[in-house]
Amino acid sequence: MGRIGRSFQLVQQSYRILMQDKELMILPLISGVIIVGVAASFFFFSGINLDRAHQNDPRTIVPTFLLYVATYFIGIFFQAAVIAGATERMRGGDPTVVSALNAAGKRVVPILMWAIVAATVGVILRAIQNRLGFLGKIVVAFVGAAWSLATFFVVPVLVLEERSVGESFTQSLGTFKKAWGETMVGGVSLGAAAMVAWVTLIAITGLLAWAGAGVFAIAVFVAGAITLVVFFSALQGVYVASLYRYATDGQSASGFDASLLSQAFVPKK
Numbered sequence: 001m002g003r004i005g006r007s008f009q010l011v012q013q014s015y016r017i018l019m020q021d022k023e024l025m026i027l028p029l030i031s032g033v034i035i036v037g038v039a040a041s042f043f044f045f046s047g048i049n050l051d052r053a054h055q056n057d058p059r060t061i062v063p064t065f066l067l068y069v070a071t072y073f074i075g076i077f078f079q080a081a082v083i084a085g086a087t088e089r090m091r092g093g094d095p096t097v098v099s100a101l102n103a104a105g106k107r108v109v110p111i112l113m114w115a116i117v118a119a120t121v122g123v124i125l126r127a128i129q130n131r132l133g134f135l136g137k138i139v140v141a142f143v144g145a146a147w148s149l150a151t152f153f154v155v156p157v158l159v160l161e162e163r164s165v166g167e168s169f170t171q172s173l174g175t176f177k178k179a180w181g182e183t184m185v186g187g188v189s190l191g192a193a194a195m196v197a198w199v200t201l202i203a204i205t206g207l208l209a210w211a212g213a214g215v216f217a218i219a220v221f222v223a224g225a226i227t228l229v230v231f232f233s234a235l236q237g238v239y240v241a242s243l244y245r246y247a248t249d250g251q252s253a254s255g256f257d258a259s260l261l262s263q264a265f266v267p268k269k
């Protein structure tokens with residue numbers, strides 16, 4: 001079976017598991033609402049000037065870093081909750097929003113520590129990009145991609161294992177090298193599915209606007225955009241959780257084809 005076809009089957013199986021626990025999709029929605037509220041309050045109360053922040057004005061360094069930490073923490077916490085809920089289902093349980101949040105809450109300190117690390121890296125990369133211009137964008141693109149791959153499994157380690165931030169990073173990197181090698185077919189398939197969904201939404205709203213239903217088109221686009229962001233965030237969590245479980249335990253989750261999962265891991269040569 002081709003690598004692309006195999007990855008799409010894995011995504012389809014992840015979708016079937018997510019449909020067993022649709023309430024998990026509430027978690028990315030809550031996360032997004034809180035992040036928007038926190039970001040808005042930071043800009044309103046701290047007086048952050050976007051022009052000064054873009055120019056790395058010293059007066060914006062502290063509030064910008066705090067904003068990074070806050071938004072990273074919220075995003076990571078709710079992602080951890082989705083992964084915890086998905087893992088509970090894979091182990092034969094019946095997760096709820098409360099049980100997923102409780103699982104993430106038990107690891108709130110390591111999650112906060114990781115948010116600080118991730119925010120620090122984010123601020124540094126942003127500063128490099130702003131100072132070096134076009135060259136900085138190239139550097140940040142490569143470094144950012146490497147960082148994303150190395151930390152791909154950090155969140156499942158944090159929420160599912162009793163490990164420190166440093167140990168979580170080491171295990172994430174080791175799991176990636178062991179299980180994924182140089183191929184991340186799942187990311188490609190999820191990205192392709194998301195792109196098709198976004199193109200479809202844009203086409204629908206464009207047709208509505210062309211037909212003269214401008215206000216309705218805007219409403220459809222906003223509702224559709226929120227739905228797509230929430231859905232694919234939850235689906236990503238289920239997919240990551242399943243891959244992490246198989247990579248570490250050698251077990252496929254209920255509803256997953258073990259042969260497909262084993263072929264999804266291409267060892268480095």
